[in-house]
Every structure is written in structure tokens, then in C-alpha cells.
Amino acid sequence: MKYYVELATxxxxxxxxxxxxxxxxxxxxxxxxxxxxxxxxxDEIGFITILNNDxxxxxxxxxxxxxxxxxxxxxxxxxxx
Amino acid sequence: xxxxKYIKVLYIDLNSQKIRIEHREDLCEYLGGVGVxxxxxxxxxxxxxxxxxxxxxxxxxxxxxxxxxPVVTKTVAMFRSPLTGELxxxxxGGRMAMTLFMxxxxxxxxxxxxxxxxxxxxxxNDVLFKDARALWGMSNDETGRFIREHSKGGGKxxxxxxxxxxxxxxxxxxxxxxxxxxxxxLGLGAVLGSKKLKAISIIGxxxxxxxxxxEYFKVYQEIYKRVTDTEIMAKYHDxxxxxxxxxxxxxxxxxxxxxxxxVFEHGESISGETFARKNLVRKMACVGCxxxxxxxxxxxxxxxxxxxxxxxxxxxDYELLFSLGSFLGVKTSDEIxxxxxxxxxxxxxxxxxxxxxxxxxxxxxxxxxxxxxxLVPLAFGNTANxxxxxxxxxxxxxxxxxxxxxxxxxxxxxxxxxxxxxTFAKNEMPGYHTGYGAIVGAAVGARHSHLCNGGYSxxxxxxxxxxxxxxxxxxxxxxxxxxxxxxxxCMFARKVYDRKTILAALNTIGYSYTDEELTAxxxxxxxxxxxxxxxxxxxxxxxxxxxxLFETPSLNGQLDEKVAYELIEMYNKKIEVLMAx
Numbered sequence: 082m083k084y085y086v087e088l089a090t091x092x093x094x095x096x097x098x099x100x101x102x103x104x105x106x107x108x109x110x111x112x113x114x115x116x117x118x119x120x121x122x123x124d125e126i127g128f129i130t131i132l133n134n135d136x137x138x139x140x141x142x143x144x145x146x147x148x149x150x151x152x153x154x155x156x157x158x159x160x161x162x
Numbered sequence: 163x164x165x166x167k168y169i170k171v172l173y174i175d176l177n178s179q180k181i182r183i184e185h186r187e188d189l190c191e192y193l194g195g196v197g198v199x200x201x202x203x204x205x206x207x208x209x210x211x212x213x214x215x216x217x218x219x220x221x222x223x224x225x226x227x228x229x230x231x232p233v234v235t236k237t238v239a240m241f242r243s244p245l246t247g248e249l250x251x252x253x254x255g256g257r258m259a260m261t262l263f264m265x266x267x268x269x270x271x272x273x274x275x276x277x278x279x280x281x282x283x284x285x286x287n288d289v290l291f292k293d294a295r296a297l298w299g300m301s302n303d304e305t306g307r308f309i310r311e312h313s314k315g316g317g318k319x320x321x322x323x324x325x326x327x328x329x330x331x332x333x334x335x336x337x338x339x340x341x342x343x344x345x346x347x348l349g350l351g352a353v354l355g356s357k358k359l360k361a362i363s364i365i366g367x368x369x370x371x372x373x374x375x376x377e378y379f380k381v382y383q384e385i386y387k388r389v390t391d392t393e394i395m396a397k398y399h400d401x402x403x404x405x406x407x408x409x410x411x412x413x414x415x416x417x418x419x420x421x422x423x424x425v426f427e428h429g430e431s432i433s434g435e436t437f438a439r440k441n442l443v444r445k446m447a448c449v450g451c452x453x454x455x456x457x458x459x460x461x462x463x464x465x466x467x468x469x470x471x472x473x474x475x476x477x478x479d480y481e482l483l484f485s486l487g488s489f490l491g492v493k494t495s496d497e498i499x500x501x502x503x504x505x506x507x508x509x510x511x512x513x514x515x516x517x518x519x520x521x522x523x524x525x526x527x528x529x530x531x532x533x534x535x536x537l538v539p540l541a542f543g544n545t546a547n548x549x550x551x552x553x554x555x556x557x558x559x560x561x562x563x564x565x566x567x568x569x570x571x572x573x574x575x576x577x578x579x580x581x582x583x584x585t586f587a588k589n590e591m592p593g594y595h596t597g598y599g600a601i602v603g604a605a606v607g608a609r610h611s612h613l614c615n616g617g618y619s620x621x622x623x624x625x626x627x628x629x630x631x632x633x634x635x636x637x638x639x640x641x642x643x644x645x646x647x648x649x650x651x652c653m654f655a656r657k658v659y660d661r662k663t664i665l666a667a668l669n670t671i672g673y674s675y676t677d678e679e680l681t682a683x684x685x686x687x688x689x690x691x692x693x694x695x696x697x698x699x700x701x702x703x704x705x706x707x708x709x710x711l712f713e714t715p716s717l718n719g720q721l722d723e724k725v726a727y728e729l730i731e732m733y734n735k736k737i738e739v740l741m742a743x
Contacts, residue, residue, distance in 0.1 A: 089408055090401075090435050091405060094396075127409050127622060128412055128413040128622075130413070138412065140412075140413050140414065140717075154412065156408055156409035157397070157405065157409060159406045159410055159415075159594070159596075159618065159619075160397055160405065161403070161612075161613065161654065
């Protein structure tokens, strides 16, 4: 089973410019863990959303189990302004 | 002042145009910065008198390590806020801290009121009082340019001035510092306007040799490397704080259209990435900072027929994109920059201006006010009319705009709509609808700012909601930031300056403190602020939160009003214990 992860632009600095990952689900427990294994520091991951069929998205947490073909988007933590 | 056992305070009386200088050993227990400023405010404040009474003081102070180490760049201003009626505290970067340091002052206390507009020029052991009638009515930009062109002292000089909004006592008027930096929040510009103080320029020209250079340079380099060679500060330089738009919008924490929504349908078109791609032309830094977090964006404006254009540059950051962007439904980066430019020229706090206009728009939509009062139809996304409205507020064009110049809380008292006047204890909200941390943090924060205790940050880091843990974290952070602001370290660098680093840095410039003593200094400062607030009649239990906060879901879902008040009460109990010690 595979799913896909789109990375916010900020994370490209950690992935050699790659902003879309194809993940073999069996290898990782969580989307966060999968993204971290591609070089993104885990403590920099702020929010993960899943793309719904209607084009909208919703926030997920680490308990979410990915399904075949899911697309997630990963965002950095917010910083003080 | 480094290597000295006193705090050097310059007192300026605008009534008599006399100055005096005091060397205050007793203030050393407040270290510097906000500690010294808070104590001087407490000493000089006249709670029984009107906010704009000539006897009310304005305090400026630099920190114990200002500009001596990287990213220690800010000056604090303390005053009685005309917007909230209580503690006024605001920070600005630029060159001001460096010039005060080089002029030999740790703090400046300004009292009195000039009979005519005035520009004061501060230098080492001297202050000149210059007639500023010709400057009155000028915009921030014009005033700065005039002073730069007509007086000597470029380089180690800082120019601080107010715009028309400050002259007209708009309660959230800002003070422009050098270029693109401000004492933005809580209305310092109106206080200076009430004193007819149009501008202050500071020239610092002395040299202070470092005594233990080898040890100092070792610590300096360690800090410099952490700032420049690690990822800690990289986000602030890269896209800057506007990077927040994307995650907050995705997670449902971006206040949009007067918080009628928590997601902005045009979020992508105002994101940090969009600004970087379309508008970013330059990055700048405060003196003493190697980061360069000040992002300058450019837009094109047609100034005449026949394809006559000019390029306008303005500074932008997250709070401005929220307040003049999503909060007003403004959907392009160019339009947001246009609004920032007008706010800048008039001399207003951009956050308050945007939030006030958000309330005004909804009040107009709900027919609480008519077009006869608003003069133009206000609608989310209508930038052209917002530009006019900002100018009307600055000029107090009519009764309605005069009410808007008093802030959203006051305007809603007059016209109704309190439930959607997005303020915390009369201070307009910041751009984080992230959960209880943000709400309670702003409500209980000494100056009702998101920067008092970083509640929004707690919201995103807390794995499971826990009331006690949330309150303990906010309380500890509020005290810690009092200590950090006694130095005054830019809050962006708070992860660089851990306790060990702070102690090492202070030790090389003549201050010998322990970890426990830094904790005690933080508490001492916080207690001073709380005493000031009490003397000004502030009572936390009087603070009412706008219902809208609990109608629109936050990043952490729907919030319960009762829980928020329960958390505030828990925090109050901690304050009572602290003050009884």
C-alpha cells in the first residue's frame, strides 16, 4: 500500500528540493515518522492534513492510519510574530 | 550599563525643557530593559490623573546586554496605554538601542508637555529642544526624511517619530523607529502626540572597549554560530514570520473576516511563499543582528495617467498579513502591501487598525452603522475603501471614525456588536485562533499581547489538553520573558539564549549572576508590572471575552467559554500567591 505526502516549501531544504513523497505504508507507523525518515526533523513538523475527495482538507493526528492512495500535506510549526 | 554598578537615567521635562541625569544603583536589581522601565514607570506614574495629563511619563530603556551580543537589539517603551487604560509596554528594534547605548544612557524618562510641536535631540550628556511646527502634520516617512536631510549625525543615529494618527490621539497610534521598525502596540504614538513630541533623534558616538575581550569573543562567537549556522533562526530569515499563514490556514487557526471564519479561502494567495515569490525585494536587520528578519515587499502604484508608475517598498510580517489580509478578507499580496503603506504613513498599529476595521465592516453589514457614518461602504475584501477608512480614522473624520480611533472595544460600546469586537482587555487580538492557550494567554498577559507568554505556541505543542499544565506553562513563560526582556533579547532568539548562554554572556561583560538570581529578577519584574496594573484599576475578573471566540472553531476545535474563564481564574490564583510572597 502506498500513500503520498506533499511537503510545505520550507521542508524542501531537508529533502534535496523534493516536495512530494511516495510512501510505502508498511514501513512506517505514522505519516510523521515517514516524513522524518526522509530527513525532515520531527520537531519541525507542525500540522498534517489529509486531502479529502472534494478538494478540502482536514487536520489529522498521529493516530490516523493511512489508506491506499491517501494524500497528506505536512506544514511546519508556527513561529512567533 | 556594562562594567558599571548603576543604571544611568536621563530625565527630560518638556515643560521646562530641562534635563537631569541620575546614576541609580538601586535599579540594578532589575537588571535593565523592561525591569528598569517598569520600576521607573511605577515611580513616575500618576494613576489619579488623566492618561494624557502632562505629568504622565514615557519611559524608554535598553537592556543589560543591548547590542553587545547578537540579536540583543531592542528598546522597550513603557507608559500608560491610552487604548487599554493600563500597562503600556512595547518593543522596537532598529538603531535605537545602539544609539542610546553609545550615548551612555540605560533609560530615558520623559514627562511634561511642550506648548508647541517639538523635536528633541538626545546626545551624550546633552539634549536639544527643537521647534517642530514645520513637521506637524507630516507622515512618518516625510518626518524621517526631513530630519535625516536637515541635521547632522548620520550613521550612529536613530530617528523616532509619530505620524498624523499620533498627533490626532488615535489610541493605537504607533511610533516609527528608523525605517520599518515600530513601537507598534498600545498607543505610545498617542502619548507622544499628547505631549506634542513629534520626533526624537538620538546620536551615540562613544566607544566602549570590551575589558575581557578573549572571553567575551569566545561567548560571542558561540552565540553567533548558533544564530547563523543552525536552523534555529533560519525560518525568520527565509520567508520570515509570514510562513505562518500556510500552516495556520491549513490547521484552522487563521482569524479570517473578523473571525467569522478560521480558514481563508484565499490563504494561498497571501502566504509567505506568495509574498516571497511576488513581492519580496530585500531583507534587513536591526543593528547587532546577523539574521535579517525584516522582509521588505514592493508593489507598483500608478501615480499618473500614461503608464506612470512608482515602486513602493514596505515592511511586512505575519501579524500584518493577518490583520490587514485574512482578517479583512483582502486576497492579494499587492493589496495588503497597499494597506500596510497607508497604516505606516498615518502612524498606526497595523494589528489594531485591521482588527478595528474588521469590527467596523461587520457592524456595517449588520446595519449597526449606516453609510452616512462609514462614508464608504465597508466590505470584506474592498481594499480601496479600507484605504479611505484608515485615513478617516487617522483624521477622526467624523463621530464614527473618531470612535474607531478609540479602538474596537470603545466603538462597540457606542454602536453595539461587543460580541464580535475582537479584543482582549481592550487590546485588539493577535493572529492566532489556536486554542485556550492563545485566548487565556492574551487575557491574562500583562500587556494582553500574544508575546507576553506565547500562548499560541503552547496550543500547538501540548499533546493533550491539561488545564493545570497550560496555566503553569503560561505563568512560567510570562516570568521568564520578563527576565529575557530585561536584557533585551529579541524574542525570535529565545531558543538561542538559554539560561546557560545568558549567564555566560553576562559574565563576560561584568555581571555575575546565578540561575536562581535570574529567576528572582523575572519574578521581581512581573510583580512590578502587576502592581502597576492594580494601581491603574485593572481587575482581571472584569475582563469579558468576545463571544465570537467560542463560536468560530479554533485550531484545537470548538472552545468552551466556561473553560476559558475557569482557566483565567486558575491563573488569577497563581498571581495572588505570587503577590503574597
